[in-house]
Amino acid sequence: MSTTPIFVDTEVLLASVDERDPARQARAREWLTFCWQTRSGRISSQVLNELYNQAIQRFSGPHVLQQVRAQVRRLRVWLPPHLDAYTVDGAWDLQDRYGLGYWDALIVSSAHQQGCRYLLTEALPHDQVLDAVRAINPFVLAPKELDTAE
Incomplete structure (x- = not known):
């Protein structure tokens, strides 16, 4: 299995705690477990902010804020870099060359x-x-299939 750094987008993090779709939740958790075990997980400050904002909008209950904040704190271990000029310039380049939306870029x-x-x-x-x-x-792809899908 690969230990190459793997960037995790917000929706995967949200799916890992969303009990409305157990199969999707299980797959998201499988990927996150893999990222934690191999120390390959990476995120950005953008992802942490999106996670917090979308989770408090999507989920309800008396403990949602505390749970989401705890998850954000745990994910800080992955040392997400802050947005800098290099990243923004790179995003603009990707946006122009691949026709991506800004947030995806x-x-x-x-x-x-x-x-x-x-x-x-x-x-x-x-x-x-x-x-x-x-x-x-x-x-679509499980962690164990990552190296075989190359």
Whole structure:
């Protein structure tokens, strides 16, 4: 199995706690477990902010805020870099060359900046390669299939 850095998009993190779709939740958790065990998980400050914002909008209950904040704190261990000029310039370049939306381009640029070969996302077509970053739909491919899908 690969220990190459893997960038995890917001939707994967949200799916891991969403009990409305158990199969999807299980697959998201499988990927996150893999990322924790191999120390390959990467995110950005953009992902942490999106996670917090979308989770408090999507889920209800008396403890949602505390649970989401705890998850954000745990994910800080992955040391997400702050948005800088290099990442923004890279996003603009990706946006122009590949016709991406700005927020998707920013995610790809952040993944590239952190040396990630893979980006777990549903926002881009599965197997699309953007420079050195390959989009992987985590609900199509399991972690154990990652090296065999090359």
